[in-house]
Amino acid sequence: MTRDHRARSLGAHALAPETLMMGYGYDPALSEGSIKPPIFQTSTFVFRSAEDGKRFFEVAYGLREKDPEEALGLIYSRINNPNLEILEDRLAIWDGADKALVFSSGMAAISTTLLALSRPNDVVVYTAPAYGGTEYLFDRILPRMGVATVSVSDCGDAEVLDQTIRAAAAQAKARGGRLAAVYVETPANPTNQLIDLRAAADSIRALDQAEAPPLVVDNTFLGPLWQKPLDHGADLILYSLTKYVGGHSDLIAGACLGRADLMARVAEMRTICGTITDPHTAWLLTRSLETLHIRMERSQANAAELVRRLRGHPKVEAVLDAGGAESSPAQQAVFARQCLGAGSTFSIRLKGGEAEAFRMLNALGLFKLAVSLGGTESLASHPSSTTHSDYSPEAKARCGIGDNLVRLSVGIENVEDLYADLDQALGAI
Structure with missing residues (x-):
């Protein structure tokens, strides 16, 4: 029996993403x-005819315009490659996106996407705190290119975010540009x-602007299992695939997914900038997608148990988990509407300051001291002195990034072992 390898159902039975990861x-x-799939480690592809080459380049x-049933022909691995196409097809399934594109890093995905969406005199709104590289791009790089950026740190308040979006749209109009994007x-x-x-x-759709700016969401922390931004009004999703999707701390990659018309603009920019990932990395990511749900479910279960035990620990001032017991009722309501799980990366505020945080971090035995997150191993970091070290003291205070904050990315180890490690390290304070 010949099987359609793009079929998403068996008869009337719809197949789940974790099943489709095995062969779609x-x-x-x-x-x-x-x-x-083998690794297609090649730079260029042979055309069957000169006419094929012409057709492929036209698209x-x-x-x-590509015909409805026409596939993009293979040309050159800066444009497309079988490993990338298989990976992109499977990534799009998780989020229900029209199209996915993969990049050489998360920052390559973010930078390429923003370059595709913005032009001089435009304004971009972004929420803070954000990943340090993202803020560097917005605060230092885009303004050099004539794109103004507006940061909003009290973005948990929907009214504040709405006011910022409306003010930024007015600012863009006064500059002779547009509000190019709202980045969350x-x-x-x-x-x-x-x-x-x-x-x-809703705030974006209410703007008096000819073309509504896209809502762009970095979904790296919760990944495609625990949050579906497109279901809540987002137009584009960004990922550091280095994190949960790659999941083994052995590669660097990124992705953008979303609406077909916007993805065409991002694809054009990726082709010209050459920010595509390589075939071997794409192959590794395709492998990792087969176990994504198992790894993320185990990590989340471990994190939930650690959160439960750390909350109320005598050396811990607060536990910061998404929509958790110590968050506000408004935050808990957003979590209930928007999230399918809390994920496995959370932070703790210790009783003390940097000295106490460093003593705790230096006493860890199983948790590795490293930035990044979402791997099979558990990691601990000190954001104030590493990933967010370029924040001013005022920005750190405004965003709640104190010297006593420790971020934990929980892996798939035995949870009893992980708690024993945290407990003995807290005892060193």
Whole structure:
């Protein structure tokens, strides 16, 4: 029986994403029967005819619209590659996106997307705190290119975010530009503050602007299992695939997913900037997608148990988990509407300051002291002196990033062992 390798159902039965990760978009018959896709480690692809080459370039360079059933022909691995196409097809399934594109890093995905969306005299709104590289791009790079940026730190308040969006749109109009995008990181790094995506989308749609700016969401912290931004009004989703999707701390990559018309603009910019990832990294990510749900479910279960035990610990002032017991009723309401789980990265505020935080971190035995998150191993970091070290003291205070804040990314180890490590390290304070 010939099977359609892009089928998403068996008869009337819809297949779940975790099932589709095992074979969607790949025909073993095209690769000598190999059950897994081989690595297409090539720079260029042979055309069957000169006419094929012409057709492929017409579509790739936007010289004509692609026919409904026409596939983008293979040309050159800066544009497309079988490993990337298989990976992108499977990534799009998790979020229900029209299209996915993969990049050489999370920052490559973010930078390429913002370059595709903005032009001189435009304004971009972004929520803070955010990943340090993201804020560097917004605060230092985009303004050099004539794009103004507006940061909003009290973005957990939907009214404040609405006012900021409206003010930024007015600012853009006065500059002779547009509000090019509203960029949201939720939960925020490292405080786990949530932003109401539906409220943000409604604020954008209410603007008096010919073309509504896209709502762009960095969904790295919760990943495609625990939050579905497109279901809540987002237009584009960004990921550091280095984190949960890659999940083994052995690669760097990023992704953008979303609406077809916007993705075409991002694809054009990726082709010209050359920010695409390589075939081997794409192959590793395709492998990792097969176990994504298992790893994220185990990590989240471990984190939930650690949160339960750390809350009320004599050396811990507060536990910052998404929509958790110590968050406000408004934050808990957003979590209930928007999130399917709290994920496995959270922060703790210790009783003390930097000295106490460093003593605790230096006493850890199983948790590794490293930035990043979402790997199979558990990690601990001190945001104030590392990932957010370029924040001014005022910005740190405004965003709640104190010297006593420690961020934990919980892996898939035995949870009793992980708690024993945290407990003995807290005892060193």
